Amino acid sequence: MVSAIYILAVGLGAAFLIGLLRDEWRAGAYGVSLAALALMSLISASWVWVLASGDGRAVDILTAGTLPPYAINLRMGLAEAVLTLLINLTGLLSAVYLRDTLFKQGRRALATLLVFTMASCGIVLTRDLFNLFVFFELVAIATGGLVLLSRDQRALAAGFKYLVASQVITVLLLVGIIFAYHATGTLNIDGMAVLSELVIKGGGLAFFLMFIAILLDLKPFPANGWALDIYESAHPAFSAMLSAASASAALFAADKLLLIGGSTWLPVATGIGIFGFVGANLFALAQTNDRRLLGYSSVAQVGLVLAVLGQRDLLGDRYLFIAGGILLAHAVAKAGLYWLSGLVEGRKLTAWSALQGHPLLIFAFASFIALLVGLPPFPGFYAKWELVIALGGEGRLALLGLILFGALLEAGYLFRWFGQALKRERSLEPVAASSFKRAVILSAVAAGWGLGFIWGALSPNGNLLLALPLLFALAFLALEPLSVRIKNSVAIVGMVAWFLLTLPSYDPLQLIFAAVMLLGGALILLASYQTQGQRIGFYPSAMLMYAGLAMLIVAEDAFSFFAAWESLTIGSYFLILRGQRSEPHALSYMVFSLGGAFLILAGFALAAGGDPLFTLAGLAKVAAPIAPWVFLLLAIGFMTKTAAVGLHIWLPGAHAEAETDVSPMVSGILLKAGLFGLFVLLMAMGSQQLYGVELTHLLLWIGALSALIGNLMAAFQEDAKRLLAYSSIGQMGYALFGLAMMNHLGWLMALMFVINHFIYKSMLFLSVGGVAKRTGTRDMYRMGGLITLMPLSFIAVLIGIIAMSGVPPLSGFGGRWIFYNAILTAEYRLPMILIFISGPIAFLYLFRLIHTIFLGQLKDEHRRVKEAPFWLVLPQMIFVAFLLVFALVPGLALRRVDAYISQFHPEGALGWEGLTITSDFGYWSPISIMIVVGVIFASLFAWLVFVNRKAQKVKQFNIVFAGERPFRPETTHFAWNFFAPYRKALGFMTEPLVERFWAAIVDLLHASADLLRRLYTGNGQTYAIQLLAFVVVVYLLRTGL
Amino acid sequence: MKQELEKRWVKGPDGVDFEVEPLRDYYCEAPPTVMPAAYSKIIEGLFNWARAESLWILGFGTGCGAIEMRPLMTPRFDAYRYGIQWRPTPRQSNLFVISGYLSVKTLKRVIRSYEQMPNPKYVVGLGSCTINGGMYFDSYNTITRLDEYLPVDVYITGCMPRPEALLAGFEELKRIIRAGKGEGANQYAERFDWYKANQKRVIHDWDMPDYNW
């Protein structure tokens, strides 16, 4: 085994060697540097390998051959090995990335880079305080030098500000060190830790000075203006090193110091950390410069890790796993993003739209953002899970809440950025073509995924990257170059195969959801055959969503449930983002979904009591004082997905702007995930009371209000897809209402809605999508009279709206019938009024949908419109057939579920004898209804044909028009503002209060971020004063505590 | 020709230009045909009786005579008891009362409305103006003979005729219908060209198809 000291020796030696070379031998100097960095990486890697495989133990390297305190010692443990590997690799890759710049700058720059890397490693390795100081100073000096690599003139000022700050830190650190030494008589960290009692007693202030100095090296919020300026102006490769390598090293140093400080100093670390995490993320909201934004994000992430370090008392030996997961994810992602920013010419966030057309880079971008936010399957996800579960178990709820809030802010600005990059008009400046740089970035991507795998393997919860559905989804990344037809076929076959494979393991409830999500998904995918080309990005996203759904259904423990939930959220986000003008809607979807997901996470954390392997079944055993809170958190989380009123504002835009075949996926299928969650929740926890309020009653009201508001809003939409989207809110409201009734038939009705809503909403979205595709507009008033040109689409819509409105003889009536039977046994009646009124309102928008599109007057420009493409029509026709069959024999799907629900609600089961379905109150015979209606209809139709066989077919202007004639189709088609009188009567209920509420919150956050960030005046002296003020404030707070 | 009826080129959503010819594309161009009576005489008799007893007047007051129809709805005359009622749409009416003078401008609307009524349909000319122009015999803008333009079943003279006269006229019309002679619609179809020529002679800006279905 090569001694770890060679890491330092090689770095330093190479730096000196380069100093000896002649200026002209640039390639030689560069080669030496690379070799040195590679060698350093290799040494670290070998240590990682040995220590991780369990063969070796942490080794102390004694310089000068004596034990401390008489000499400086270095330590190489697993954490050190990993961190030095990270630092060296970052250095190596940055050096590769910087090739051109370094060639230009020459050997001095190379030497500085080597010193920087070496010194960062030194910070990690050393166990001596003063040595630590030396390495910190080396890093500072090297930073001062490397900042100048940038072409940006402003970097000069930034570097100086940095030096000013580091001078102040030096003073603090040195004074601290000397007094600590004075108190303990040793400079060895471990030695001091043993004597920590002394430090606390005699040298409290000394330790504080040391500790705060190290913390200041972490660039803590808000005393960090100098660091942000560097991030903004330095060369991105250097920023990558600063953010990934030096921040990691400094964190490790802080960790070491905490050994001395002991548990009393942990809250300080946590406090500063979480303050920085939330504050920096808040400030980042107002940023428009990409690198500065990344700087804020770095500050925030470092704060988070610091907070985790401060929770060491709680996390025990898992803290390395957690802090390491977050730290490595941050380092890889941040380095990757900085490197990526070097490819982009402009510095505005929107300039990243230059990445469009580079799928690999987009993939890298997406991976980095997922790494940062901590989405599965990346390390941050596992880490966050354990962290949050541990915090929840210990009752550190404020911290938990702040962490989740900060993470939500971070996700907000990162995904906003991603959306802007993907959807804004493509920047004209090209992406730098350097293949070196790309290779570096891609190696970061690989590292990220690799870390994901490792963390999965280390996690007690099982490795997500070994889950078959997820792998299947990821496989589509490799299949991207193939054409749509092949990929689509693979996707369909895969989904059906997975369904068949897992079929035996489903209980009836799961079976229904699985059938809807997997088979239904496959059916909708038929529509995707109509697209051409490769459709880059569609299949990985879609399959990620389906993988999440597939895993959600079978999830048994909270972790896999949550992981599946996150997966489907990400997948659907990418899917929604693909729409033409979907950028803001995809963002609001993502923010709401993640907000909901975090609530679910918090709920699980509360419920789990610290057990990361908590099972869903365990929800039933959660005890009284926290149970209702768990219920509330989980329910709200799930309701963000079902878009219950108040949390619904993301849905209309997201569903409406999505692509033609995506809308049915996200509406017909995705919403059901929320229902499934609610099912799971209610099955496990039943109903709960909070301050005497029955929470299911609350859900009843929310469901009823959603039904009313959704339907009402739908009636006033001009855009066909928005109409359908609002209608989904209403339909989900019904389903929620059914669930919340907590009786047998209520649940059955909810399930019926799951099936029905999937069928008719998918069908309608496909049909309307086809029409929109053919007519080039989604505004219904621009259409009209398409019935003869698009008869099949018309039939689909017709059947769909009959089914949806609940008019017999189609299947929607079954839902209504079960609903009426269910409410007869419900205890709580008032919200029913809202449901009763929202029923007829559904007629308003349904009629509007079919009338203004297919009936009325055909427009000039649509006279030659053709029927929708075959592949769009085919699934519609299958849905039509299925609706008819389901209308005739609902028992096929419902009977077993009915029996299954009896486990939970034994009373009120339906009778299924013969053709008639009976309840405790009434009966219903679908086949008889169909026959009676059919016979009457057929006889009357025959009679009309007999008496009216000679009817003259006339055209659209052959209408009586008060003696006049129509002017043009546009002026004759009554379609715009269709329900004007209704708006007059009830329009006050459509005031966008909820939207205003959320907009006010967002505005408030942005405004405060924009106002507060003026704290960073740009003046180096002000920064130094802030730094000192920070120290004083922390000290005062600390002593005041 | 009015601008909105002229041929125009429009661009479809797929970007292909094509021509729209409103008169051909928006209107049915089929000419009216003579509609045969029911196969059986008995049934036709029944129908004629029903038609006579169920006169639905198109509520289109073309001239000052319209004011004389209002009393028919009042308790004093109560035409409803004779099976007469007013309908708001030509599709559901079978009796067109031309109430008084008919300007050329109104004539165009009358022709449209008349043609939109289903066969069989009846026309009653009310007042002298419909017969020979009445006091507007020398007007530059009022037609003098209604039967030049539409087949008229009954004329009721007077300026204005009293409601009683109208009722008497309707009774006369009923007799005609019951006798199977109320075939104005078929006459119109038979002599379509003649009627059209007359109509087009006075209506100079003919901005509609030849037959308004």
Add this chain to the structure above:
Amino acid sequence: MSFEWIKIPYALLTLFIVANYGFLLTAVMAKIAARVGRRHGIPVWQNYLDLIKNYGLRSSITHGVMFYLGPVFRLTGGVGLLMFVPTIYGSVMFSNMSFAGDLILALYFVFFGSLGMALGAGESGHPYSAIGVTRGLSQVTAAELPFALAVYAVAVQYQTLSVTEIVAAQQGGILNWTLFTNPIAVAAAMLSFLGSMMRPPFDVVLAPQEIPIGPPTEYHSSYLALMQTNRAIFPIAKIVIYMNLFFGGAASWPVFFLKVFLIYLVSVIVGVVFPRFRVEQSIRWFLIWAVPLGVIAIVIA
């Protein structure tokens, strides 16, 4: 499958009786309304004449398939509604096809005809048709609400959704009628009834003076004949539901005729006394006056 085929002629008989009663009844009601205005009004057989005349019209047009089917939907809605509710309590002969479903079926089947009609009218391309439909739909949302609440209250009261059982529970004396056992629900339902009968003050849907006649503007001849038939059957079918739910049902045809007549008369009397509401006015009216009654009914049920 043990279907008793004799039910078909029985059902046709019911249909025949109800249709004829409906023709006569609407004419009588028109006469009553005329008498209020001191007119004689139409002869009682006028409906038959109009019907024959409409079938006797020789020419007709069609705007398309849905236009053609609209009246068929409409009449199917009326006939079906009649078929799904037992007409005469305790009579096998006149229980029609009520084995197919209960009260809920009837409530939702009400919309079948309206929906089909609206679609047919829509295809005619006439703006007035669409305006009429929007008015009708808008009004229905508010007008149906008290009825739905009342039905719920009654179903809770009798713990069943079967029409037959609800009627059975009201037998044995006039005081057993829901009218007296649950007066608030009945009051709410009867206010709703006014709104569903297309008579003043809630007839802005048709509004002959404004939008010639609303949805049926383009309908004529045999289409109109079908719709007229429906105008005869549908109100009675609806009244049968009210009668069964609130007024003790009918055990024989004379009682049936009487009760239907009286219930129908309610809407006529209100209609001749009050002028017409605009749509938003009627919505407000229902929400302010009728819905609270319904709410009280379900709260105390």
Add this chain to the structure above:
Amino acid sequence: MAYIAMTTGFVLILIGLYGALTNRNILRMIVAFTVANTGVNLVMVAVGYLHGRTAPILDAAVPVAEAVERIIDPVPQALVLTAIVIGVGVTALMLAYAYKLYESKRTLDISAFKDLKW
């Protein structure tokens, strides 16, 4: 004596920091920082100083056996030496920066370099 040194050291640190934070001229700031550094060094030496002992040089005058009682703690002195070296390095770097900054904007006023902010 030690207290005088330490007090002087702290006074120098404070003077230095005060000077660095109030002087807008970059060169003055650098000088102020060197004053502060000197103060730090003084404090360090003062901490290591023990009254009545001799320099930590093991020779004939101070035998190894008595060293622990006779010499002052050598570690702070070693530290000071290192710190001085590093301080010189940093000062040099800062001066280089000052030169470059002056070149770029023809001014040495720190408040003129506020292009980066917020």
Add this chain to the structure above:
Amino acid sequence: MTMQPLYQALKAGFPIGELTEQRPDLAFITVPREQLRGLLLHLRDQEGFTHLVLLTAVDWIEEDRFQLTYLLHDRKGARDIGLRVMLPRQAVIEGAPMESIHDLWPTAATYQRELREMFGIDFPDSPGVNEDFILEGWREIPPYRRDFDTLKYSNETFAPRPGRESQDPAQYMKAQLYPDGA
């Protein structure tokens, strides 16, 4: 109550013609064409004649003039005043334009459209003045001009029913009511 004070007041400011008092509350003044607008404005804004009752024309074919009459109403004073403007007939027929007052009273546009159609008096600035008003597809000279022979036109166009007799109503009724000739 007479219009004399008003007339005197107007006369002080405008070169107007004689006052023709038809009733105490109705009078006409002949106004030079150039003064019309100023006078209308004055009457509307200062004297309270806020309502344009009508704008019509008379064809004085013998004097070779068209007369435009602007009738204004003063609601408060309950009085009307008519302004007459004389136009040279031949020049108007040949297309001499007349100033439009639709900016003073929007309703004037309708009257001017009618005058354009019925007399051929052109108001070029008036909105929609060239659209058909009552006559659709008229091909002859404007029908309200006195040189247009409506009887001849009617006989040629409208296929008069033969056998029509015309009588002087007074004579006819006298003969009917008093056949004795008393």
